Amino acid sequence: MTLHLQTEEKQPLSREEILQPHRTLENSKVRTEDLDAWYGNNQVLKKLNIEVREHSVTAIIGPSGCGKSTLIRCLNRMHELVPRARTSGRVMLDGSDIYAKGIDPVTIRRRVGMVFQKPNPFPTMSVYDNVAAGLRLNGERNHSVLDRAVQQSLELAFLWDEVKGDLDKSGASLSGGQQQRLCIARALAVQPEVILMDEPCSALDPTATAKIEELIASIKGNYTVMIVTHNMQQAARVSDFTAFLYLGQLIEYGETTSLFENPVEELTERYLTGKFG
Amino acid sequence: MNFEKLLEGLKHPSSDVFFKYGSLVFAASVVGVIALSMVVLVRGAFPALTSFGFRFLTGVNWDAAAGFGALPYILGTLVTASIAIIIGVPISLGIAIFLAEMAPDVIKVAVSNIIELLAAVPSIIYGLWGLYVLRVWVANYVQYPLQNSFGFLPIFSGTSYGLNFLTAGLILAIMIIPTVASISREVMVSVPVSQREAAYSVGATRWEVVRMSVLSYARSGIFGAAVLGLGRAVGETMAVTMVIGGATGASALPTSLFKPGQTMATILVNQLSEAESGSLQLAALLGIGLVLFAIAFGINIVAQLLVWRVLKVQAGAVE
Numbered sequence: 001m002t003l004h005l006q007t008e009e010k011q012p013l014s015r016e017e018i019l020q021p022h023r024t025l026e027n028s029k030v031r032t033e034d035l036d037a038w039y040g041n042n043q044v045l046k047k048l049n050i051e052v053r054e055h056s057v058t059a060i061i062g063p064s065g066c067g068k069s070t071l072i073r074c075l076n077r078m079h080e081l082v083p084r085a086r087t088s089g090r091v092m093l094d095g096s097d098i099y100a101k102g103i104d105p106v107t108i109r110r111r112v113g114m115v116f117q118k119p120n121p122f123p124t125m126s127v128y129d130n131v132a133a134g135l136r137l138n139g140e141r142n143h144s145v146l147d148r149a150v151q152q153s154l155e156l157a158f159l160w161d162e163v164k165g166d167l168d169k170s171g172a173s174l175s176g177g178q179q180q181r182l183c184i185a186r187a188l189a190v191q192p193e194v195i196l197m198d199e200p201c202s203a204l205d206p207t208a209t210a211k212i213e214e215l216i217a218s219i220k221g222n223y224t225v226m227i228v229t230h231n232m233q234q235a236a237r238v239s240d241f242t243a244f245l246y247l248g249q250l251i252e253y254g255e256t257t258s259l260f261e262n263p264v265e266e267l268t269e270r271y272l273t274g275k276f277g
Numbered sequence: 278m279n280f281e282k283l284l285e286g287l288k289h290p291s292s293d294v295f296f297k298y299g300s301l302v303f304a305a306s307v308v309g310v311i312a313l314s315m316v317v318l319v320r321g322a323f324p325a326l327t328s329f330g331f332r333f334l335t336g337v338n339w340d341a342a343a344g345f346g347a348l349p350y351i352l353g354t355l356v357t358a359s360i361a362i363i364i365g366v367p368i369s370l371g372i373a374i375f376l377a378e379m380a381p382d383v384i385k386v387a388v389s390n391i392i393e394l395l396a397a398v399p400s401i402i403y404g405l406w407g408l409y410v411l412r413v414w415v416a417n418y419v420q421y422p423l424q425n426s427f428g429f430l431p432i433f434s435g436t437s438y439g440l441n442f443l444t445a446g447l448i449l450a451i452m453i454i455p456t457v458a459s460i461s462r463e464v465m466v467s468v469p470v471s472q473r474e475a476a477y478s479v480g481a482t483r484w485e486v487v488r489m490s491v492l493s494y495a496r497s498g499i500f501g502a503a504v505l506g507l508g509r510a511v512g513e514t515m516a517v518t519m520v521i522g523g524a525t526g527a528s529a530l531p532t533s534l535f536k537p538g539q540t541m542a543t544i545l546v547n548q549l550s551e552a553e554s555g556s557l558q559l560a561a562l563l564g565i566g567l568v569l570f571a572i573a574f575g576i577n578i579v580a581q582l583l584v585w586r587v588l589k590v591q592a593g594a595v596e
């Protein structure tokens with residue numbers, strides 16, 4: 001694995017520092033420690049160590065089946081919902097292990113939101129109720145609080161202007177791109193600290209994709225975003241850091257510009273130049 | 278079409294002409310049978326329908342002198358089927374949720390199989406159990422305690438020893454549970470994973486996922502399952518006949534849970550063999566058959582449409 005996390009104020013890391021598995025960044029939001037993940041007997045993630053900086057956008061790239069989705073699903077404990085799926089190792093969120101004994105996955109998922117590959121609004125709920133769903137689960141009943149949160153979240157998701165007239169319409173009646181932004185608004189409404197996005201644009205056209213990239217750029221000051229993408233240009237456009245996964249291992253991880261321009265590992269280079277995957 | 282051609286058709290799936298027309302013939306014959314039984318019923322019931330007119334549906338008497346009215350039996354069917362739905366559907370839903378969402382795999386398989394088996398128990402067996410076991414329970418643990426405290430209320434009056442509308446409704450509730458539970462389970466299982474994940478990802482607990490994603494997504498299918506159960510309750514004959522007591526005429530009006538009565542199906546089975554051919558009684562019975570047929574048919578069509586719509590929407594929609 002190669003790390004090149006050199007920001008202006010930080011010194012380049014020595015090789016020893018790089019290879020030391022549990023290195024800690026000052027402002028790390030999420031950190032995995034020797035994370036393994038299985039589906040049944042199929043080990044999909046192998047001793048994966050990655051550290052994600054707060055209020056940054058981190059892109060996860062890699063060939064199909066390398067474990068990108070599995071990785072981000074381990075970060076909000078969605079992985080364990082798959083029958084016979086399990087993990088070992090630790091995932092630190094603000095320095096405490098989300099897999100520690102006695103931690104309720106529900107509280108983790110409220111802190112770490114998720115947007116899926118295919119838009120999945122609740123089809124029997126209105127636009128408003130879709131966005132309010134998470135808050136209502138938290139017990140919020142106050143109408144003006146809900147109204148404000150719904151509007152704010154829809155504004156953050158750049159959807160407010162398009163739907164403000166028909167908040168009572170079914171969430172399923174929106175276009176695909178609008179549905180995905182609705183799902184983002186739904187995730188934002190509970191004010192999570194981290195937002196995980198699994199190929200959020202792969203079902204969308206370029207215009208809708210551009211909207212979502214714009215919204216990622218606009219929210220990253222307040223959220224830590226991790227985005228899985230197959231689109232190299234997209235990774236280059238939206239992310240500050242990029243992680244390259246191959247066969248369940250983190251091959252290379254670093255600032256997006258340097259990883260794209262000067263990949264250290266041969267595998268990364270070959271992937272970026274389209275030699276495989 | 279001769280046998281060799283048939284074989285030829287089976288060997289070469291590309292020549293599906295045989296299947297196309299073959300299945301068309303079978304489908305058409307089903308419609309034909311339904312239409313034919315309709316015709317038979319209408320013709321048989323004709324004398325009663327012409328001599329009583331609309332009063333056939335509103336009359337309460339049941340003898341040659343005063344005429345024949347179907348109201349007590351229509352109401353009897355409605356009351357027993359309603360009891361069955363009110364008690365059977367929530368239990369079925371509970372079972373379905375447990376099987377689809379909660380139970381560990383081993384229990385899931387075991388309970389699903391038991392439920393399927395229950396659906397295969399002949400209704401006469403339910404009837405016997407109802408007659409020897411359930412009615413005693415109803416009498417001792419429901420009827421007498423209620424009558425001791427609230428006997429002054431008309432709906433708790435009656436002197437039957439457990440052979441009454443309530444027992445009939447309860448037997449029906451038990452009998453519809455396998456159908457309603459297994460169809461509801463199926464509809465719930467077919468709710469896309471992406472819908473459940475949507476709820477989990479905003480911090481729903483397991484039960485909240487069931488409520489937000491599963492039940493609301495599957496609701497029209499579950500409603501369809503309930504309507505299918507209603508169809509079964511309306512048409513069920515044997516078991517009900519054995520526990521409902523078998524009153525006729527005005528006394529069969531379901532004014533109390535603990536009175537003996539009849540449903541449309543039971544009066545048919547009780548009286549069809551003794552009614553003389555050509556009699557007005559026979560015509561009246563066939564008239565009741567016609568009403569029952571229409572109601573059951575309508576209910577089943579509604580149910581099938583609902584279940585089908587859900588499964589179809591899910592095949593094509595999200596995920």
Ligand SMILES: Nc1ncnc2c1ncn2[C@@H]1O[C@H](COP(=O)(O)OP(=O)(O)OP(=O)(O)O)[C@@H](O)[C@H]1O
Pocket residue numbers: 039042044062063064065066067068069070071082
């Ligand atoms: N629900 C599942 N059950 C069993 N195996 C699974 C499941 N989901 C994924 N896998 C396996 O885990 C491996 C990694 O899958 P994952 O979905 O994490 O890959 P990915 O990098 O997201 O791929 P893609 O780019 O195609 O989305 C694959 O080999 C896949 O077969």
Ligand SMILES: [Mg+2]
Pocket residue numbers: 068069070198
């Ligand atoms: Mg994936």
